[in-house]
Amino acid sequence: MLQLSETTFGTKDRMIGGFTAPPTGTDFGERMLNKVVSQSIRHLFSQSESVDVSIRCSPSSKLLQGSIDNFKMNGRSLVIRKDFWVKEMSFETDAVSIDFSSVLGGKIRLRQPTQAIAQVVLTEEGINHAFSSELVKKRLLNIDTPELTNLSGGEPVSFTDVNLQLLPDSKIQIFAKTELPNGTVPISLTATLAVERRRRISFQQPQFNEAVVPEELRGISRVMTLAFAEILDNMVDLDRFDLDGVTMRINRLETQGKTLVFSGYAQIEHFPGNG
Incomplete structure (x- = not known):
């Protein structure tokens, strides 16, 4: 098995800290593959704490024919598109067929797409940071x-100061503010997270939390809360967050304490940065 590990605390320009290989029997092709894999993986993330990749190929001579049994990636404290924090991401591919001549040119070119089982772990803090990203804010x-x-006298409406809390049984609670022409209205809801068509996160069964809203504002707050829930329900689509050459699909999700865990698969069309 070939192994490489990469540890960094800077931007992706500093991401490749090094790789380790078996102490003996490592030929030129194996070393080259290690190097190119590390360079490709770094294109996925703006920043990372660590990324470990292991490649299984037995016998190693199969590399010359471009055959790899599979490879695994485990990453921690990753940042995607500068604003989306991922606590952990891992995937393990099926058998991979590559054009070995492309490795000699410093790239990895797949002869055909491959699939991988995948898991992504987000923290409550990371999710709330995403609500402050430009990509999300422009939709709110x-x-x-x-x-x-019609409810604001013809003026646009904004939702700000979004704070999400993870609850047991895939439930969430959200607090936010609605900016209206005549003032700010607090809103709050609980909902159940679910997966639709393996790519969209749905906020189901939204319930207005009137207890945290002043009595005189509960009428307008209820209406704005349910409108906000509908906006959320149409906002989180994985196709908007695809990594370079990698399409993620979700089979299930669940809350585990202060983390949200996604399990599914990844369709890898090409290696990152290799188009």
């Missing part, structure tokens, strides 16, 4: 749909 600010502007 200055919303001018007829349903909302």
